[in-house]
Amino acid sequence: MNPTTTAPLGKDLVGLEHMSSAQLKAILDTAEPFKEISERRIKKVPVLRGKTIVNLFFEASTRTRISFEFAEKRLSADTVNISSMGSSVVKGETLVDTARNLEAMRIDMVVMRHGASGAAQFLADRIPSNVINAGDGRHEHPTQGLLDILTIRDHLGDVEGLKVCIVGDILHSRVARSNIHGLLALGAEVAVCGPPTLLPLATAELGVEVFTHIEDAIQWADALNVLRLQLERMEGGYVPSLREYNRIWGVTNARLEAAPRDLLILHPGPMNRGVEIDSDVADGPHSVILNQVTNGVAVRMAVLYLLAGGQPESAEAAKGGSEA
Amino acid sequence: MSGKVLLRGGRVVDPSQSLDATLDVLLAQEKVATVAAGIDAAEDARVIDCTGLVVTPGLIDVHVHLREPGEEHKETIATGAASAAAGGFTAVCAMPNTDPPIDDPAAVGFVAAEGRRAGAARVYPVGCISVGRAGIRMALVGEMVQAGAVAITDDGNPVMDSGLMRLALEYAQTFGIPVADHPEDLGLSIAGHMNEGLISTRLGLPGKPNAAEDIHIVRDLLLAELTGGHIHLQHVSTRFGVDAIRQAKARGVHVTAEASPHHLVLTHEAVEGYRTEAKMNPPLRSPEDMEAVRAGLADGSLDTIATDHAPHHYDEKEAAFADAPNGIVGLETALGVILTRVVKEGVIDLPTMVDRMSCAPARAFRLPGGTLAVGSPADVTVFDPNERWTVDATKFRSKSRNTPFGGWELEGRPRLTVVGGRVVFGG
Ligand SMILES: [Zn+2]
Numbered sequence: 001m002n003p004t005t006t007a008p009l010g011k012d013l014v015g016l017e018h019m020s021s022a023q024l025k026a027i028l029d030t031a032e033p034f035k036e037i038s039e040r041r042i043k044k045v046p047v048l049r050g051k052t053i054v055n056l057f058f059e060a061s062t063r064t065r066i067s068f069e070f071a072e073k074r075l076s077a078d079t080v081n082i083s084s085m086g087s088s089v090v091k092g093e094t095l096v097d098t099a100r101n102l103e104a105m106r107i108d109m110v111v112m113r114h115g116a117s118g119a120a121q122f123l124a125d126r127i128p129s130n131v132i133n134a135g136d137g138r139h140e141h142p143t144q145g146l147l148d149i150l151t152i153r154d155h156l157g158d159v160e161g162l163k164v165c166i167v168g169d170i171l172h173s174r175v176a177r178s179n180i181h182g183l184l185a186l187g188a189e190v191a192v193c194g195p196p197t198l199l200p201l202a203t204a205e206l207g208v209e210v211f212t213h214i215e216d217a218i219q220w221a222d223a224l225n226v227l228r229l230q231l232e233r234m235e236g237g238y239v240p241s242l243r244e245y246n247r248i249w250g251v252t253n254a255r256l257e258a259a260p261r262d263l264l265i266l267h268p269g270p271m272n273r274g275v276e277i278d279s280d281v282a283d284g285p286h287s288v289i290l291n292q293v294t295n296g297v298a299v300r301m302a303v304l305y306l307l308a309g310g311q312p313e314s315a316e317a318a319k320g321g322s323e324a
Numbered sequence: 325m326s327g328k329v330l331l332r333g334g335r336v337v338d339p340s341q342s343l344d345a346t347l348d349v350l351l352a353q354e355k356v357a358t359v360a361a362g363i364d365a366a367e368d369a370r371v372i373d374c375t376g377l378v379v380t381p382g383l384i385d386v387h388v389h390l391r392e393p394g395e396e397h398k399e400t401i402a403t404g405a406a407s408a409a410a411g412g413f414t415a416v417c418a419m420p421n422t423d424p425p426i427d428d429p430a431a432v433g434f435v436a437a438e439g440r441r442a443g444a445a446r447v448y449p450v451g452c453i454s455v456g457r458a459g460i461r462m463a464l465v466g467e468m469v470q471a472g473a474v475a476i477t478d479d480g481n482p483v484m485d486s487g488l489m490r491l492a493l494e495y496a497q498t499f500g501i502p503v504a505d506h507p508e509d510l511g512l513s514i515a516g517h518m519n520e521g522l523i524s525t526r527l528g529l530p531g532k533p534n535a536a537e538d539i540h541i542v543r544d545l546l547l548a549e550l551t552g553g554h555i556h557l558q559h560v561s562t563r564f565g566v567d568a569i570r571q572a573k574a575r576g577v578h579v580t581a582e583a584s585p586h587h588l589v590l591t592h593e594a595v596e597g598y599r600t601e602a603k604m605n606p607p608l609r610s611p612e613d614m615e616a617v618r619a620g621l622a623d624g625s626l627d628t629i630a631t632d633h634a635p636h637h638y639d640e641k642e643a644a645f646a647d648a649p650n651g652i653v654g655l656e657t658a659l660g661v662i663l664t665r666v667v668k669e670g671v672i673d674l675p676t677m678v679d680r681m682s683c684a685p686a687r688a689f690r691l692p693g694g695t696l697a698v699g700s701p702a703d704v705t706v707f708d709p710n711e712r713w714t715v716d717a718t719k720f721r722s723k724s725r726n727t728p729f730g731g732w733e734l735e736g737r738p739r740l741t742v743v744g745g746r747v748v749f750g751g
Contacts, residue, residue, distance in 0.1 A: 017526065094639070094642075094643060095643060095644055095647075096639070096642050096643070114644070116644030116645065116646045116647060117527055117528035117529050117598070117644075117645065117646065118527065118528075118529075118598030118644055118645045118646075119644045121597065121598055122598065122643075122644055136528075137528050137529075137644075137646070138528030138529070138530075139527060139528030139529075140528070174528060177526070177528060200524075200525040200531075201520065201521075201525075201533075202520075202521050202522040202524075202525040203525065205522045205525070206522070206525065206526070
């Protein structure tokens with residue numbers, strides 16, 4: 001974010017919007033050597049030894065928090081978890097006070113999940129520590145976008161020119177925004193598909209194709225990133241029922257059979273089987289959903305390493321080479 | 325109490341008399357006594373040299389939030405009236421969305437009395453349309469007018485019930501007061517935090533579409549046409565809304581309308597970076613909307629410039645965007661912003677500005693002032709049209725500093741504010 005720093009990403013990772021393709025590639029390339037650490041018997045390297053990281057979660061999120069925690073611990077950082085449930089630090093305290101308290105504790109990095117769009121930027125502007133956005137409202141979830149892109153790259157090669165369609169609730173999705181910005185910066189073609197009630201009117205102005213029929217999206221795409229449909233969207237009146245959603249927008253084998261090519265299937269989880277995605281698709285041969293989870297740890301290690309001042313070309317050496 | 329004041333040698337701009345000339349203005353016994361060239365200074369007159377300055381009928385802001393009673397940590401009637409005087413305003417109309425709301429004659433009397441006690445700009449109370457601003461049953465409109473209310477509005481909220489709005493437009497005609505509405509269809513906008521568009525989509529902030537405002541503007545115009553009542557549309561921000569008002573005026577509908585300084589010079593781009601000082605309702609809109617508001621101000625479709633001065637404590641705005649309240653302070657920046665970014669950019673000329681900030685608001689709300697005609701109240705604003713200054717919110721008389729104009733370099737600044745012949749600011 002801060003162009004004057006020599007660190008490849010600047011001080012913070014708030015979002016993928018405004019990041020250059022060189023920066024995005026630096027993260028993805030740095031993630032490659034870090035993948036191997038998780039395959040070792042002793043899954044620990046001293047890259048972040050002596051660094052203190054606070055995982056500050058104002059919203060419940062088991063998988064993202066655990067993924068960050070694994071990444072931090074495997075890099076030997078000292079970590080503290082603060083979650084909104086049962087924590088006096090967070091209850092009733094303003095974001096400003098939280099920021100000031102963190103600053104006073106002289107921590108090195110904060111990983112934050114917050115329900116308000118802009119919360120990560122707000123914190124990043126107010127504390128000298130590195131801030132990593134683990135999801136802010138509907139705005140961005142940059143490490144999820146990165147791990148999705150890394151997974152696509154693992155299976156289909158360079159994403160430039162690839163056609164990726166994000167399916168589902170774009171309106172409320174920070175995952176969609178991070179994917180859109182990251183993929184476009186890397187030269188992919190991007191589409192979204194979903195009920196018009198869940199597609200912002202300005203979606204096309206972001207530079208993406210808009211489909212309202214899943215059949216059309218399947219004809220077009222090389223990869224589908226299928227978003228979770230929250231139950232609240234039915235309660236909010238955006239879709240009449242989950243069953244109807246599955247009938248009209250569900251990603252099913254029957255629909256995928258009509259595709260002109262095999263489609264890579266991603267899902268950021270947690271899945272509603274039988275709603276946005278059928279089990280035989282999620283568990284099928286083209287699903288890379290579990291690869292996404294594995295890549296999540298590697299991408300987050302790469303981000304932590306780069307924000308701590310590491311250089312992409314030194315990542316291999318920093319982790320002590322590959323285990324024989 | 326007030327002695328004679330002679331304002332000597334200023335450029336007197338008074339569109340109510342089609343006046344624009346270098347003249348002297350003599351104020352005596354709380355009235356305008358003489359406007360002429362070369363007035364002899366009476367021995368007991370205080371002479372103020374206005375060479376190089378502009379002398380106008382006192383500026384009037386028909387839309388301010390003074391927060392008292394209930395939110396005195398943001399503003400009080402006294403600090404708000406002082407802020408108005410420092411901004412060159414000689415009168416303001418205080419919105420009734422306080423806590424408790426101003427919905428009965430006793431509350432109206434309180435605002436009027438506190439306003440007099442403040443001894444700065446005049447403070448005219450505005451009463452609620454509905455009891456408790458709940459939008460259900462009409463408030464004591466007649467008794468509030470007898471206690472000093474000059475208009476009614478549920479501002480902050482729209483009147484969602486069209487039947488209630490019809491009744492208010494009919495009933496208010498007895499008293500010759502405007503019914504002011506904050507036009508917004510909440511069904512379309514209540515979850516929104518900024519203008520709906522590409523920027524809200526990128527920032528992941530729920531939007532308020534233009535249509536939410538347009539629908540209520542059209543509804544209000546239709547009801548004014550149906551009843552013959554006077555609708556005053558507050559803080560108009562959309563291109564369609566401006567055009568609908570223009571067309572309604574051509575049909576003879578009794579409508580007046582406001583443009584706020586921020587909608588005249590800012591767009592939703594000011595929200596980038598989640599800047600809460602650019603959060604207000606209606607939101608800052610697209611550049612096309614801003615241009616339409618400017619055109620509407622120029623051709624008179626929008627009658628008045630009104631600040632919608634909305635103070636908030638600094639720590640209330642120091643929050644995530646969705647958690648921050650709507651509104652900005654405007655009284656102490658309005659004149660400078662309008663001179664610099666509207667008049668000097670050629671949207672309107674200086675006499676038109678004086679009309680929109682003084683004559684037209686007086687006419688719309690049937691207030692004394694808005695003219696320097698002999699015998700009218702000695703409410704006068706004097707400003708330097710060329711003085712360069714930088715907006716420093718920490719210097720505001722207002723208790724609050726929530727402004728998007730902080731650090732702006734402006735050209736044109738109030739120098740003297742006279743209310744009832746008494747200098748309340750400058751001099
Ligand atoms: Zn309003």
